[in-house]
Amino acid sequence: MKGLIETIVTPLVDYPDDIVVTETEEDSKIVYHLTVNENDVGKVIGKNGRIAKAIRTVVYASRTETDKRIYLDIM
Template identity: 45%
Template sequence: MKELVEVLAKALVDHPEEVRVNEVVKDRSIVYELSVAPEDMGKIIGKQGRIAKALRTVVNSAAAKEKKRVTIEIL
């Protein structure tokens, strides 16, 4: 799952070498903390958060197959 977030984020930004994904396991969910270069922040969030929402939707769909609860936080 972490690799999925990383691959999707790297495809969207201009500086893929600065994409970092940190996995934090909580009681019943997994939180992925995504950090990118400051100039790529707008590309990850998108207009009115559309790209961020789409990224979360794709990851939630993949997690549903494994019966896990996943969230993405953009730092």
């Protein structure tokens, strides 16, 4: 899943080396934290959050075998 997030975000940003995806797993959910360069945050979120919503839609659609919910935080 980390690779999928990085693949989606890399063409959107000016500083692809600053992309960091971390994973936190809890009992009922998996949270992915996406961190990008502060100059690229607006590009990843997009106007009115449209790009962030599209990224989340793709990530949520590619669930794992487990029944855990998946969340994506963009920082």
